[in-house]
Amino acid sequence: MHADWIIDYLQGQLQRQGQSTLSQQVYKLLREAIARQQLVADTALPASRMLAQALQIGRNTVLAAYDQLLAEGYLYSRPGAGTFVSPAFSSLGQPTATARGHAGLSQRGQALSEQYRLPTGLTGAFAPGLPELRQFPHAVWQRLQHQHNRQAPSHWWHYQQEGGLPALRQAICTYLQLSRSVHCQPEQILVVQGAQQALELTARLLTDPADQAWMEDPGYAGAQAAMQAAGLHIIPVPVDSEGLNPAAAPPDSRPRLVYITPSHQYPSGVVMSLARRLELLQHAEADNSWIIEDDYDSEFRYDAQPIASLQGLADSARVIYIGTFSKVMFPAMRLAYLVIPPALVDAFRSAYARLYREGCYAQQAALADFIEQGHFARHIRRMRDLYRIRQQLLRSTLQQAVGEAIPLSSGQAGMHLVASLPPSINDQQLSQQAAREQLWLRPLSRHFLGAQQRNGLVLGYAGVEDNDIRRSALRLAQLVEPLL
């Protein structure tokens, strides 16, 4: 909505003889427009003087409404530039549960849409999960894409049903065998549109509604959504220094599915110990349950000894391994893969074809060449070096500014660090306060599913330039210091 439309909208809605004050009405109407996404992120609001004149109300009335929206984080202001809609809040603000209920959603639909929504599409410090896209070899990628679009055989324009382009499945298989010690053959690879789709497909095919699923606590909201969509009964299982701890699960629980991120637990960063991996594999064999191993960012390991995948540890037929190109290439690529136990390959392929359909072989051919020609390995090596330096910069800047007051996770791998906060600091309030200045601090407490919660901040550094890391880390320290 443009500034002119904001004035029209308020003019049409304000009730001059209404029960609530004009300032309350302006506040409420703007808040609702933000929540409904009629006012989108970074929209400039009319200057208070201009709005007051147009509506023929006092300027203080407008200022009071703006101040309240600023205090609650719906708006942010830039000195000299004006007042704008906050990106964090325009994507968080959702219709109320009651409104959704009236819209006729199923219980599952309500549960899915009621979930706290992490703002997406944010860039800059410290938006988690974003790779450095400015240094992606765009020219090479575009050349390969053009080449394969031009040369695509006519049958590539139809639906496909091979589980992914054979050349890409072969390239992925070789890569996984060599770098992740995964036990696989190309036939076991199923190429899909993102890890999220892989999670949903797996949950649907291996469970029935109301089955139990163990989720890491704290854990990945995307996996939780996939389990919810499959109608599963989610059991949060606490993560300790060795990863998900089966001994901490309710004694009588019998999961059909266990979701884990053993190489780099999301979000805590813990690497699952060998003993824990073996314990989980034994559980799965004994209980006939399935393990989903989500290996989403293990390419970025900074210590000498990369840990092999859990799938490759034992020739377990009970592990579904999932990897994604979102972090090593770019998130909008929407390409990921599953490694499926041989006995399930046909079922997964045909269910995938029925539920989602297959295609995009020209893009897959470009990716196969990108891997085969060495661009992929080179890009990973370069990004690994870059991310290591950025992590170090974030760590040293924060440590110099606040010492050990906010301990940081070990950072052996991945693209983010977790800063622990004392219980007295409310991470959600801090995150809202920072969002007003376009500083993205994802609250750790939002990742907890069970009763136990810890306060902290998930700080993505991979896609943030050095200057921004330094400046934003100092600002974060300034925000935290008075609260310590």
Ligand SMILES: Cc1ncc(COP(=O)(O)O)c(C=O)c1O
């Ligand atoms: C734990 C985890 N798994 C998977 C993904 C990637 O999912 P996708 O391939 O759907 O982009 C992410 C992205 O943030 C993640 O954090």
